[in-house]
Amino acid sequence: MEFDLSWLLLGVPIVFALGWLASRLDLRQLRIENRQAPKAYFKGLNYLLNEQQDQAIDAFIEAVQRDPDTTELHFALGNLFRRRGEYERAVRVHEHLLSRADLPVADRERAQHALALDFLKAGLLDRAEEALRKLDGTRYQEQAWLTLLSLYERARDWPQATEVAVKLERMQQGDFTHRLSHYLCEQAATALTKRQDVAQAEQLLQQAIQQAPTAARPRIQLAGTLVGQGDVGGAFERLTELERHAPQALPLVASEMVRIAQQIGQLGRAREVLQRSYTGHPSVDIADALVQADVADGMPLRDAREGYVRHMAVEPSLIAASRWLSQEPFAQDGAHTVVQRSVEEAVRPLARYRCAACGFEAQGYFWQCPGCQAWDSFPPRRIEEL
Known part of the structure; x- marks a missing residue:
């Protein structure tokens, strides 16, 4: 087909x-x-x-x-x-x-x-x-x-x-010197509180001082550890070192320095350190510590509390005014308690510390902000002084 x-x-x-x-x-x-x-x-x-x-x-x-x-x-x-x-x-x-x-x-x-x-x-x-x-x-x-x-x-x-x-520091992503020092301090606190290993805590704090000589926390924390072990003299030496290495932190430990100095007969030296700090950077906490030192040294309270008045002449301060009023006699019976309570209520917010990074406020001082987790973001001065 x-x-x-x-x-x-x-x-x-x-x-x-x-x-x-x-x-x-x-x-x-x-x-x-x-x-x-x-x-x-x-x-x-x-x-x-x-x-x-x-x-x-x-x-x-x-x-x-x-x-x-x-x-x-x-x-x-x-x-x-x-x-x-x-x-x-x-x-x-x-x-x-x-x-x-x-x-x-x-x-x-x-x-x-x-x-x-x-x-x-x-x-x-x-x-x-x-x-x-x-x-x-x-x-x-x-x-x-x-x-x-x-x-x-x-x-x-x-x-x-x-x-x-x-690693980040090697990559030049910032200076982590003080932060590494804080890590050592945190480990020291853990060794002391959870394991009661005083020797390990002191060793870590010494490493922290070597890591960041200008950091305030290691010396302050080491002073507290030494006080707990009865070495009051060693604690006093660590606190006085702040004048040379971290003078801005002295207001945080001024009252503690006076208390320790009184125990070892070093009130004169403590007063000298605090007075030099106050002359350079007036602070209500150091002014308060100087009043405490005068009272501990035998000065009548009425005369010693004139230190608050001198501070107010340098820097107006409601905190200093409140502490001065606490011992001032009133002509009107019963008025003192009411007035003092009112002034203290007004002072309380001014006596806090404030994070410079996020504005978190607290009555106590923090090395790391509980709000934003930033390190060393709290100036060692009261809100009233900022």
Whole structure:
């Protein structure tokens, strides 16, 4: 049987036409999808700008479903989940990105960093530490180390914090000298309170002094340790060293210095140290300590409290006025108690210490702010004097 070529000639145009039609349909579908994906993206962006996060999330999910390869949409969605506190969903988004074998190195590092932040915000500190450790050698390494340092400080893991701080200092990310000294002081406090290991505590505090000779805390803490061991003379020597190494901290220990000096017969020397400090930088705490020294040395209280008046002549002070009034006789019976209580209520907020970093206020002095966790952010002066 002969093959009819006419059918072949007729079929070729038909096949070509069908192929062309199919390609046009595919192209049309692709254009529709490409128009829909940006539309969903911009709709989500509009919701986000209007602070409608629920609608923004729905729009971004729609956009991701239409184009699963869009990494930027995944990052936007993950960040939205984290900001809303939906940490589990944020983790799933970033872990999905990390599971993709075709993800570029830069995006993989970014996803790893975002995943670490998810764990950190969720309070999963162990997983956050593991994720941050994986950022070594990436462009997020310094940020990761800074975050790890904060993490170890929160966990009070001082050896690990020391390791990271040393790395950061070698990377020239700041001067961590005083912070490393604080870590040694924290370890000394732990050795003393939890293990009653006085020798270890003293050794750590000596290391802290060598680490940061101008830091006030190691000498003050060592003085307290020596007092607890009955070495009052050694404690007094550590406190007097502050005049040379950390004079700004003397107001913090002025009254304690007078008390210790009285026990060992060194009131004259303590008064000299405090008077020199007061002459250079008048302070209500040092003025109060000088009054206490005069009273301890036998001066009548009425004469000694004139020190408060002299201080008020130098620097007006409601704190000094309150302490002077506490011993002043009133002509009207019963008025003294009422007036004194009112003045003390007014003075109490002025006698606090305030963090220079976040404004946190406290009656006591802190080496690390309980509010913002900053070190040495409390000036050693009362709010009234700032």
